[in-house]
Amino acid sequence: MKDIKQFIKDDRHPEALSAILRQARMTADYSSYQSLCRLRSKINADTTAPKAMDLKIALLGGYTTDFLEHPLQLELETLGLACRLFSSNYNSFVSEMLRNDSDTVAFGPDLAVFLINSFNIPEWPRPGDSLEAIQSIANKISHHWLGLCESLHRNTHCEIVMSNLHALPTRTTGNLDCRLNWEANSFIRRVNERLNHKAPAYVHILDIASLASFYGVLNWFDSRFWHHSRQPVSFDCLVPFIRNLAALIGALYGRTAKCLVLDLDHTLWGGVVGDDGLEGLKVGAGDAEGESFRFFQEYLLRLKQRGMLLAVCSKNEEENALAPFENLPGMVLKRSDFVSFKANWDPKPDNLRLIASELNIGLDALVFVDDNPAERELVRQVLPQVKVLELSDDPAEYPVLLDQCGWLEIASLTAEDARKTDQYHENRQREELRDQQADYDGYLQSLEQRASICSFNIRDLDRITQLVNKTNQFNLTTKRLNRSEIEVLMDNPDVFTASVRLLDRFGDNGLISVLAGRIEERTLHIDLWLMSCRVFQRGVERLLANYLFDSVTKWGLEEVHGIYMPTAKNRLVESLYSDLGFQLIDRDRQGVSQWSIKVQDYQPVPVTISVNEDCDHE
Amino acid sequence: MNEETVWNRLREIFRDVFGDEDIEIGPDTVADDILEWDSLTNIQLLVAIEKAFKGVKFNTGEVANLKNVGEMVRVVLDKSAD
Numbered sequence: 180m181k182d183i184k185q186f187i188k189d190d191r192h193p194e195a196l197s198a199i200l201r202q203a204r205m206t207a208d209y210s211s212y213q214s215l216c217r218l219r220s221k222i223n224a225d226t227t228a229p230k231a232m233d234l235k236i237a238l239l240g241g242y243t244t245d246f247l248e249h250p251l252q253l254e255l256e257t258l259g260l261a262c263r264l265f266s267s268n269y270n271s272f273v274s275e276m277l278r279n280d281s282d283t284v285a286f287g288p289d290l291a292v293f294l295i296n297s298f299n300i301p302e303w304p305r306p307g308d309s310l311e312a313i314q315s316i317a318n319k320i321s322h323h324w325l326g327l328c329e330s331l332h333r334n335t336h337c338e339i340v341m342s343n344l345h346a347l348p349t350r351t352t353g354n355l356d357c358r359l360n361w362e363a364n365s366f367i368r369r370v371n372e373r374l375n376h377k378a379p380a381y382v383h384i385l386d387i388a389s390l391a392s393f394y395g396v397l398n399w400f401d402s403r404f405w406h407h408s409r410q411p412v413s414f415d416c417l418v419p420f421i422r423n424l425a426a427l428i429g430a431l432y433g434r435t436a437k438c439l440v441l442d443l444d445h446t447l448w449g450g451v452v453g454d455d456g457l458e459g460l461k462v463g464a465g466d467a468e469g470e471s472f473r474f475f476q477e478y479l480l481r482l483k484q485r486g487m488l489l490a491v492c493s494k495n496e497e498e499n500a501l502a503p504f505e506n507l508p509g510m511v512l513k514r515s516d517f518v519s520f521k522a523n524w525d526p527k528p529d530n531l532r533l534i535a536s537e538l539n540i541g542l543d544a545l546v547f548v549d550d551n552p553a554e555r556e557l558v559r560q561v562l563p564q565v566k567v568l569e570l571s572d573d574p575a576e577y578p579v580l581l582d583q584c585g586w587l588e589i590a591s592l593t594a595e596d597a598r599k600t601d602q603y604h605e606n607r608q609r610e611e612l613r614d615q616q617a618d619y620d621g622y623l624q625s626l627e628q629r630a631s632i633c634s635f636n637i638r639d640l641d642r643i644t645q646l647v648n649k650t651n652q653f654n655l656t657t658k659r660l661n662r663s664e665i666e667v668l669m670d671n672p673d674v675f676t677a678s679v680r681l682l683d684r685f686g687d688n689g690l691i692s693v694l695a696g697r698i699e700e701r702t703l704h705i706d707l708w709l710m711s712c713r714v715f716q717r718g719v720e721r722l723l724a725n726y727l728f729d730s731v732t733k734w735g736l737e738e739v740h741g742i743y744m745p746t747a748k749n750r751l752v753e754s755l756y757s758d759l760g761f762q763l764i765d766r767d768r769q770g771v772s773q774w775s776i777k778v779q780d781y782q783p784v785p786v787t788i789s790v791n792e793d794c795d796h797e
Numbered sequence: 798m799n800e801e802t803v804w805n806r807l808r809e810i811f812r813d814v815f816g817d818e819d820i821e822i823g824p825d826t827v828a829d830d831i832l833e834w835d836s837l838t839n840i841q842l843l844v845a846i847e848k849a850f851k852g853v854k855f856n857t858g859e860v861a862n863l864k865n866v867g868e869m870v871r872v873v874l875d876k877s878a879d
Contacts, residue, residue, distance in 0.1 A: 209841070210813065210814065210841060210844075210845060213814075213816075213841070214813075214816055217816040243836075243837075245835075245837050246837055402857075403855070403856070403857045403860050404840050404860065406857055406861075407836070407840070407857065407860045407861050408836040408837075408840070410836075410837075410840055414840065414841065414844045
């Protein structure tokens with residue numbers, strides 16, 4: 180805190196801000212967090228974190244939400260999201276969400292946070308009520324709340340984060356409680372189940388029921404402060420609550436880490452393989468510490484299976500580092516679970532840079548997990564973009580610390596996610612093939628690429644949304660859209676949309692490119708064009724351009740208009756339009772360039788990808 | 798625990814919670830005297846006092862009705878286990 184105050188005193192505001200953001204991530208105590216917020220407010224308004232994206236967030240609560248305003252803003256800023264908040268009056272959510280002239284609607288939020296707890300339940304079952312009667316009350320309540328969401332969404336098109344309900348800390352029928360449908364906690368579980376499963380795609384459930392149970396309801400909820408001022412969460416649990424909420428919002432806007440970079444000695448196993456040898460390492464059953472490392476590995480394996488990439492960054496001889504994966508019983512993770520394996524004596528920041536460039540992802544998509552505080556500090560200083568997990572000295576705590584850090588939060592799961600590690604391995608095979616080929620065209624030929632191109636359809640909507648919100652490099656406009664906004668494009672007959680799926684001899688790359696453009700008069704304006712970094716330099720952009728010009732020729736359009744908006748990350752596509760034969764018509768001071776071409780002037784470019792036309796629209 | 802120690806620790810807590818190194822408190826200090834003292838910072842104060850003094854827990858009536866810092870100090874002196 181002292182160094183931050185000094186920075187502010189010396190007018191070194193950017194340094195002060197980055198120190199505040201770094202400190203915020205390491206703070207779990209609400210009072211310290213408030214102090215950081217206070218320091219944040221002393222920093223010039225025009226100093227923001229790099230690449231901050233501006234969001235309008237409306238807060239709606241069946242309880243007090245004052246406590247989360249400043250901390251939520253700061254926590255979102257650590258994720259690269261700047262936001263403006265609007266809070267409606269306490270407990271006015273019904274009229275704010277229903278009326279189309281409410282202050283919340285007038286604010287025009289990108290996102291609304293709708294927070295309630297079981298005290299907002301308007302009607303409870305009576306003792307002895309039939310299951311049918313109880314179900315009907317539960318339906319009525321979830322219908323009421325989701326109906327409010329629907330109304331607000333209709334009026335503003337905003338995404339909505341809505342909490343479910345934590346249990347009460349009492350049971351009037353003791354242990355029988357869990358078997359009686361009319362009992363309060365049974366009923367709360369029933370309402371939650373309705374909310375969790377009936378929520379439409381634009382409502383994202385904040386799972387307070389689970390989070391409160393992790394801490395214990397008696398710790399989570401302090402009834403004194405509830406009765407005093409409708410304070411819904413005890414002070415000890417405020418930071419976890421806010422962190423969890425910010426993580427979910429971050430995930431909706433693509434702020435999800437893509438790769439965990441793990442140290443080995445004392446991180447994946449107990450002991451130092453170079454000193455202690457294989458027989459001296461602790462991992463697996465028979466030893467308490469060894470068992471906790473095994474637990475951690477099992478947790479990491481589950482993360483990998485749902486789509487998180489794993490990499491190793493360890494100061495070791497490579498041979499020593501690999502040996503446990505091959506010959507040590509008790510190990511859960513195998514060498515093939517990792518998409519990159521760096522065991523050498525180079526500084527870790529160098530290795531992290533290599534890993535990011537190998538995987539073709541940003542440094543901000545890496546989470547660095549290392550038991551050594553000196554290595555963590557070095558990475559924090561040299562590569563502030565990398566997310567550094569603060570570990571304790573106890574491996575038994577590693578899974579929870581990683582689980583609660585908020586960087587791994589995902590907004591949705593797509594079929595592409597589960598295949599991610601495989602896809603990187605397939606890429607490795609592609610690279611080997613490329614190295615064998617005398618020239619690049621020969622390599623592309625030998626890949627036997629097949630693509631299918633479809634206009635947007637409901638089946639692909641989650642994946643398209645995911646791609647639109649996290650693609651940084653091959654992205655002409657870096658326009659971020661939520662699922663509902665993309666659905667609007669899909670349904671608009673005056674918008675041309677296309678998504679590309681790519682297969683080759685090594686496997687399915689999944690849906691990897693998206694394009695959308697407005698048709699106005701006789702011109703197509705390309706507003707959105709992006710492609711996953713996994714398939715750069717395979718000819719997909721040319722294939723898509725050919726397809727686009729085929730389509731516009733059929734429809735009798737005369738011109739195609741493109742726009743390039745530069746960001747820190749999309750230099751790659753700076754000259755895409757010029758390469759395709761477009762003429763530059765304007766470039767403004769921010770470097771935004773406008774391009775145009777007559778349809779008849781477009782020269783189709785040969786590509787080595789065959790096209791399947793069958794897009795079975797369901 | 799003597800009264801002076803309680804006052805000294807309480808002063809530290811007030812300065813910490815309100816982020817103001819110059820805050821002075823006395824028996825008659827009330828919420829209106831400190832700009833940021835609202836229901837949220839009030840809870841923050843009480844939680845910080847409970848953490849600082851072993852055995853001290855404000856009951857719901859005290860949370861709602863303590864009139865000034867003097868009354869806070871009296872509760873701490875009554876309940877503190879140190």
